[in-house]
Amino acid sequence: MxxxxxxxxxxxxxxxxxxxxxxxxxxxxxxxxxxxxxxxxxxxxxxxxxxxxxxxxxxxxxxxxxxxxxxxxxxxxxxxxxxxxxxxxxxxxxxxxxxxxxxxxxxxxxxxxxxxxxxxxxxxxxxxxxxxxxxxxxxxxxxxxxxxxxxxxxxxxxxxxxxxxxxxxxxxxxxxxxxxxxIYQQWCAERDLSLEALAFPFAEYRPGQRDLAAATYRTIDGRGRAFAQAPTGIGKTISTLFPAAKALGLGHAEKIFYLTAKTSGRRIAEKAIDDLRGGGARLKSLTLTARDKICFKPNGGSTCDPDQCEFARGYYDRINDALEDIFTHDAFTRTLIEECAQKHRVCPFEFSLDLAPWCDVIICDYNYVFDPRAFLKRFFQDTRGQYAFLIDEAHNLVDRAREMFSADLCKSEISGLKRLVGKTHPDLSKQLDALNRYFAKLGKKVEQEGDGECWISPQLSTDLMALVHNVLRAAEKVLEQGAALPFWDELIECYFRVLGFERIGELFDEHYTTYTEKQGRDIRFRLFCLDPAHNIRQALERGCAAVFF
Missing domain, CATH: 3.90.320.10 (Lambda Exonuclease; Chain A)
Known part of the structure; x- marks a missing residue:
């Protein structure tokens, strides 16, 4: 049956x-x-x-x-x-x-x-x-x-x-x-009721603010994209966050991502949300801080390994209590996250990520949405969500996207790791040596086919990518042995560099070129994204609406 x-x-x-x-x-x-x-x-x-x-x-x-x-x-x-x-x-x-x-x-x-x-x-x-x-x-x-x-x-x-x-x-x-x-449903009810009654938090609109607010709301409601250009000082942040919050309260969006390239932009967004709260809005907002900036690293470790970090050890035994504790607040700033993480002995970065699904507004860098190596997989891995993207200082996105969708490797990284590995892991040493020799050949290309300092080619060698893949597979077998390796930190750092290179290599097409340059005695090979428009467009499909301003 x-x-x-x-x-x-x-x-x-x-x-x-x-x-x-x-x-x-x-x-x-x-x-x-x-x-x-x-x-x-x-x-x-x-x-x-x-x-x-x-x-x-x-x-x-x-x-x-x-x-x-x-x-x-x-x-x-x-x-x-x-x-x-x-x-x-x-x-x-x-x-x-x-x-x-x-x-x-x-x-x-x-x-x-x-x-x-x-x-x-x-x-x-x-x-x-x-x-x-x-x-x-x-x-x-x-x-x-x-x-x-x-x-x-x-x-x-x-x-x-x-x-x-x-x-x-x-x-x-x-x-x-x-x-x-x-707890969460009660919060949603309080939030939506407050947003229904929310008025613009200032006595009057500045010139252009009302038009920008109306365009933002229509864009989110219609699941479209809008591009706004306005002079400095008009109040673009509040003019986009206010209508986005109204749309959120009416169910037109599930979550707002405020994306900015600068710390100052994050502070301005936090202040704008505080202004909305001053007008009666109830909003849970989270500011994401990069792992290397917020990590406590109490024992000097560079990995989130429980043997090295007390905040990783037993993390899941304490995380739910930490979430319920911090949820009594509305503004999840870096300071508050660090205080609560210390109190409950949890990793502050992972804590902020576990908090993110329960937030209404997430303030973060561009890379959490666009970067293929760093985007938030818990939101964007498999499905398209009802997410509204507010992209601050959008003129910076193109250059940032070129960096996000580019990657490079240096001969010194490969040869340096090979020296550390020595004869302890023959297969990994063999694969590193093969890749190192390929980089030596690239140096000759610079001399023979370039101008002596650099060599540019629109083609990506399949031989190089095969060598990169072999290094990754060999490194994985060594890394599976655990963090007791004397060169663990160097290996894990190099591994993720090479992995990022491979992932960008998978995106390589007519919008890319390769760039090899001599840097003293070193050789640097770069996969350079000339035009990131296609990649940006694909990343935007992770949400339902986007406003660039």
Whole structure:
């Protein structure tokens, strides 16, 4: 028999009047998260892709009646709130009137070393509860399947649960989530009521302000893009934030991103939001500060490793209390985040990122939306959100975008790391040596085909990118051994530099050129984005509206 279940929905966001939507993964992860900030050490960036392939490998091996990636949703209704929980079941099978729900997990660890994981079982049991509830089952089988990505070995754990047992388990899980959801929903109601009554926070508009405010509102309401040019001193910041807040209160946007290139721009935005609050607005605003500026680094470490940083160690044991504590405030400035992070002993940068989904306005640098190496994946990785982008000092964006979509490597970085690795890791040393020799050849190109100082070519060598890829794969095998390496900091820094280079290389097209230059005894090779317009356009698709001013 085929089981029909309702369709899935997006991750958590507010929808009037009382409906909240979340996913099974988000709900379970929020309630049950625990332990260190980074669990299990280094993980490859392509882990998600490999995990998807692993899922598909198992799904293809199942019987013909097996249903893969089955969408499902479930409504929980209370007096204060309606919660829609949705997701996709990895596998659903009905055999001899026995219904099986399968949850698949992929891992790089030895299968014998994987302990019982309450979060994994909770996800599987929540899916099983939803199926049992909607199909009127007295009992249901649940299977948690682990696939080892290197060997493709499998470990399967199948258990039978009574529906009453699942109902009790999930009721407790959902109620713990609803505790926070009620706080958030109450906030949304207060916010929307305040924004409905909000008037422009000054006695009168300056010349041009009303036109800019009206254009901003129409752009967000119509999910379009607007370009505004106005003289300095007109009050562009308040003229865009005020209508954006009004649009937010009416449900035309889920979140406002105020993007600026300068610290002074962030301060002006914070003041404008304070002016709105002075006029009666209730808004939760967050100012994001770069990791290297806000990191406490109490032990001098350069990585978010729990062995080096007490604020990473046990982070998820304390983060929910920290979130509930800080949520009593409205302006989440750098100072407040640092104070609350110190109080609860959590990493201030990750704390601010975990706070971001619950905020109305996020003030941040351009790179959190546009940079392919730094954009906020929790918002922009998979789906387009109802986000309004307000882009301050937009004339700076083109040059910044050229930098964001460009990358370079230096021969000295490669040779320096090779010396540190020495003979301790032969494969990594071999790959670094091959890349180092390629850079030596580039130096000869500068002499033979360039002007002695630089060489420009519109072509990107596939040989170079293959060498870069080989270095990354070899480095990943070494990094998986953990932070005890004597050259860990240098290796992780070089790894992410090379990874960024590879990612930009994947974007290379007719809008790029390559630039090789001699810098003393060093050789620098650059992938330079001449025209970032296409990349900017793609990044804007992550939101629903954008205003450049």
């Amino acid at each position: 085929k089981m029909q279940v309702p369709a899935s929905g997006p991750i958590l966001y507010a929808m009037p009047p009382r409906l909240l939507k979340t996913s099974v993964r988000e709900l379970v992860g929020f309630v049950l998260r625990s332990g260190d900030l980074i669990s299990g050490g280094f993980s490859r960036p392509d882990r998600l892709v490999e995990g998807t392939r692993g899922h598909q490998k198992i799904q293809r091996a199942r019987p013909a009646d097996y249903q893969a990636e089955v969408p499902i949703s479930y409504l929980v209704e209370t007096d204060e709130i309606t919660l829609e929980i949705s997701g996709r079941i990895d596998g659903l099978l009905v055999e001899d009137d026995v219904v099986l729900v399968e949850e698949i997990k992929t891992t790089e660890a030895d299968l014998d070393e994987i302990p019982e994981n309450p979060t994994h079982w909770a996800q599987a049991k929540l899916y099983a509860f939803m199926v049992a509830e909607q199909s009127g089952l007295d009992a249901i089988d649940v299977q948690l399947t682990y696939l080892q990505l290197d060997t493709y070995e499998r470990r399967e754990d199948r258990r039978t649960f009574a529906s009453d047992e699942l109902a009790a388990f999930c009721a407790d899980l959902i109620e713990r989530y609803l505790h926070w959801a009620r």
